[in-house]
Amino acid sequence: MQSPNRHGGGRARRQSMSRIPARLNILMGIVVLMLGILGWRLGTLQITDSAQYKQAVKSADTSIEKANVQRGVIYDSSGKALVSNQGEQAITYTKPRNVTEQELYTVANEVGKYVTIKTDRLSDHNYANYYVLNKRHAKRVAKLSQTEAAPGTDAYAADLTNYVERHQAKFPLSASERNQAMLFQKMVNAYALSTIYLKEEDVSQEEIASIGERQAKMPGVRVGLYYKRESPSDTDAMASIIGSVSTSTAGLPENSVHQLLTKGYSRDDSVGTTFLEAQYQDALKGTKKEIEVKSNAQGESTEKTLYPGQPGSDLHLTINAKFQADVQDILKKNIPGGHTQGAYAVVLNPNTGGVYAMGGVNRLASGKLQDDAMATINRAEVVGSVVKPAMITNAMLNGTISPSNSVLTDQPIQVAGTAPKSSWFNRNGEQSIPLTASDALMVSSNSYVMQLMLKMAGKPYSKDMSLANLGSGIFQTMREGFNRFGLGVDTGIDLPGEVTGIRGSTSPDHYGNALDESFGQYDTYTTMQLAQYVATIANGGYRVRPHVVQSIKQHAKDNDDTTPLETTVNTQVLGTVGWTPAERNVIWEGMRKVVHGKSPFVTGSMLKGVKPAVYAKTGTAETTTDQASTLTYSLVSFVPDADVAMAIVVPGVSETTSTVNQTIAQQIYEAYWKDVESKSNVKDN
CATH class of the missing domain: 3.40.710.10 (DD-peptidase/beta-lactamase superfamily)
Structure with a gap:
């Protein structure tokens, strides 16, 4: 015979268990609702408001850029300048912190309309990369390469670039396009916030005027100064002691590029490569000028010099x-x-x-x-x-x-x-x-x-x-x-x-x-x-x-x-x-x-x-x-x-x-x- 107490206890448990699923259902409903709101918000951020927030980032963008200074002068024991600097006008580019390859492509094409540079150092990879950034070119390459990657993905871009690189002869670039591709290569290889030279030699007044008038369409591109080493003709006997300095075109010396990069040099910085110029590089190089650049939502920028820079120290030799x-x-x-x-x-x-x-x-x-x-x-x-x-x-x-x-x-x-x-x-x-x-x-x-x-x-x-x-x-x-x-x-x-x-x-x-x-x-x-x-x-x-x-x-x-x-x-x-x-x-x-x-x-x-x-x-x-x-x-x-x-x-x-x-x-x-x-x-x- 069943005890009344036991019977009553079983009824209580059944009532308790009947209430648990109701609580879980309510909790689960709240969780689903929150996930739905979160998903909607993420979608809004990534799709609907993406451009707005990107522009907001840009509108409040502040960066510190560095500009080159004059290298130190070398004098003989009598005070005669053996090697000094000749300042020449140049076209420079300072790479923003957040910039896409497509944006670089657009800027390079705009600059290339007015500035002509040597293209003998254009690499096969950058040739191909530049080529497929053109949407019409990309469709043609996709068809020929029969890529299965979805358009707009990294795999898609990689497939197209690799195909053009392997079959470059099928995808010729005109002389003007090669010029733009070389400009693109210089820009894409630059580090964020670093200033490089797009053209430092034989810059014409027409090129300078064209860049100056259209800087709003060429963010980061400016007219600057390039300092070239210069020696009097009557000091030729000193050349094999003074040594040489790398050019921005040649870039940092291959045997010390990684070491110099860790010291804060840019790839196209001029550095001493041999003899005195190399031995006293730290003294001769000086300290770069620092400029604070602020950009607003309209793409307009303002500059403020934080540090004027210090020209390189001068060497006075014992040699006459x-x-x-x-x-x-x-x-x-x-x-x-x-x-x-x-x-x-x-x-x-x-x-x-x-x-x-x-x-x-x-x-x-x-x-x-x-x-x-x-x-x-x-x-x-x-x-x-x-x-x-x-x-x-x-x-x-x-x-x-x-x-x-x-x-x-x-x-x-x-x-x-x-x-x-x-x-x-x-x-x-x-x-x-x-x-x-x-x-x-x-x-x-x-x-x-x-x-x-x-x-x-x-x-x-x-x-x-x-x-x-x-x-x-x-x-x-x-x-x-x-x-x-x-x-x-x-x-x-x-x-x-x-x-x-x-x-x-x-x-x-x-x-x-x-x-x-x-x-x-x-x-x-x-x-x-x-x-x-x-x-x-x-x-x-x-x-x-x-x-x-x-x-x-x-x-x-x-x-x-x-x-x-x-x-x-x-x-x-x-x-x-x-x-x-x-x-x-x-x-x-x-x-x-x-x-x-x-x-x-x-x-x-x-x-x-x-x-x-x-x-x-x-x-x-x-x-x-x-x-x-x-x-x-x-x-x-x-x-x-x-x-x-x-x-x-x-x-x-x-x-x-x-x-x-x-x-x-x-x-x-x-x-x-x-x-x-x-x-x-x-x-x-």
Whole structure:
């Protein structure tokens, strides 16, 4: 029998359950109603009111645009402008933040009616993209390509563009259409809010007037200025030092485009691509002008300058352009014929490292001469006996000899497994004479420095001795000594592309080359390294960094009376030799004797007539050029207690012109005292 309570409880549950579906129905109805309202509103926003809201966005559009400024000017040490800027009228385009390809197409077509540009860089993709933006063209391409994508979709546009790109010959563009397509390519490739050049060269007054009168139909298109680098014709000798700047047409250099883009550059910005223009890009480029542009619903815009921009800073060089040109002419005039590969010279201030001139001439395979000042830092040669002052200094620093105990007898060196090696004046031992360190420099004794090397290695010379157990450590000892002066290491010059030269092998089968290393016949060095080396000797033992920029001066703004900020490049000491005054005097005395000594075997006597008097060390290295035996002639020189030192290298010369290094040095000194400094400022020693 069922309990009354249980019966009553079941009735209550049935009543409760009957009420739940009613609540759910009401809730579901509310949800459906809300979804319907939301769907209607979305439809209204996307379809009915789409144009209105787009226009509202545009009507309140505010953007910050950037405009280029003048690049810094480069001056020589006398204040002569070597490269400046020539402002030319140009047609520019600033891409809005929200713009469609169809809108760009319309603007490009309008601009193309009045502006003609080169079309040789029109890409196949942009050709096709431009072509199918024409609705009539698009229908024809759709029919031929049999695309299944719905018109107006991205897939539809992609199919048509790809088809035209693959079958371009079927869809020709007229000359005027190609012109418009090129303008379209420039616009579509620009970044939002960036300003690019549509045309920067040979812009006619008619084109400028046409753009100015119709700017309402060409949003973003304006008449602006394009700054082109310009150099006087009498500064051609500086071209290979100053370098080049990219054009807006070529765009950013391919090897650094991504890096520059991350720094805020536009693809068509002009940047330094080589040498000084590249090395000092950050200083020369300046800071772009910033303009706030507001657009209203009617397409009208107003501009407000937020920042006037800062022109690039000016570079003031240590190089004297007149002297540089004279050095180039001297090298060209004196470079020997035959297999001679080039002639190179560096003249600098040994106390500050400031470079007065760095001249270079290459002989091409055709025989034509080519200016190449940068070869003084990126071309290394075996240079011969000019390294002997460093070698003798190293021996003194290592205790092998001393200023008061340095006598060794010059004699041919014969070791097992190695051909006899001797000094140029003592091939057969007939001139075997005792030499002090300074006398060894005077007569350029190979035997003397080879014997020093063996003593430094702990194996004093004896005839027919073996070098099998010499060890590679002696190479390191010699190279460390050379490095103190700047030989075989970076000089630190403020130019890109410097090389340090090639170091020969130190394996056991090359132990015999330690003899060659001692007199400069193994490792290779650049002319700039030789210049830093002789500067270190001249200034008392301080290795200073060579530099071609003396100061960086902020460009003065118009109507600004404040003194522009100027940064001077200070002398930078990279290291010291660590010798005593007595040890330094051994080297100075030896280099004095090279020019003014009494021995019949002095090697620099041609420089004896140069005034003020110079100290020097000549060098000769045996080389092979085009399978012919040749010689590389070198020379390092300085004027005691003065501000000038010099290095010269002439590779691939025949023996008949063995004094070419001294001839060049004579003429360069004459030019220096004429172009740079007066002789009256220097006491003759």
